[in-house]
Amino acid sequence: MEKYTEKVIEYFMNPRNMGEIPDADGESRIGSLICGDIMQLFLKIENNIIIDAKFKTFGCAAAIASSSVVTEIIKGKTVEEAEKVTKKLILEKLGGLPEPKVHCSLLAVDALKEALQNWKEKQHSK
Ligand code: FES
Numbered sequence: 001m002e003k004y005t006e007k008v009i010e011y012f013m014n015p016r017n018m019g020e021i022p023d024a025d026g027e028s029r030i031g032s033l034i035c036g037d038i039m040q041l042f043l044k045i046e047n048n049i050i051i052d053a054k055f056k057t058f059g060c061a062a063a064i065a066s067s068s069v070v071t072e073i074i075k076g077k078t079v080e081e082a083e084k085v086t087k088k089l090i091l092e093k094l095g096g097l098p099e100p101k102v103h104c105s106l107l108a109v110d111a112l113k114e115a116l117q118n119w120k121e122k123q124h125s126k
Helices: 008-011 061-074 079-083 086-096 098-124
Strands: 028-032 039-047 049-058
Touching: 008 061, 008 086, 028 098, 039 061, 039 098, 049 061, 049 079, 061 079, 061 086, 061 098, 079 098, 086 098
Parallel strands: none
Antiparallel strands: 028 039, 039 049
């Protein structure tokens, strides 16, 4: 695949859940070693369910589309379900990414893992 799919372009043009959650229960900030782009993810979690998710991404179209898709996938899911989100699932939802852009979807997965980890650490320190 060499070009962005229509799905990727659509998500890039109309990103879902872009923004911040000031009192987030879990959050992350991940930078890609490959390109230097940065993704921030904010989660609101109640009774083990992700009730809200927002992102801010300083990156390419694929990174923005991947972040947006991740927030859509995890909203309403349990923490355990969210932990199972993979790069493969994101790529499926986007209809694939050009090969040099596959790492951008990994950034979204890493941001999710890190935000869930941050939530867990906050639970322990309560
Ligand atoms: Fe950096 Fe896509 S090129 S995240």
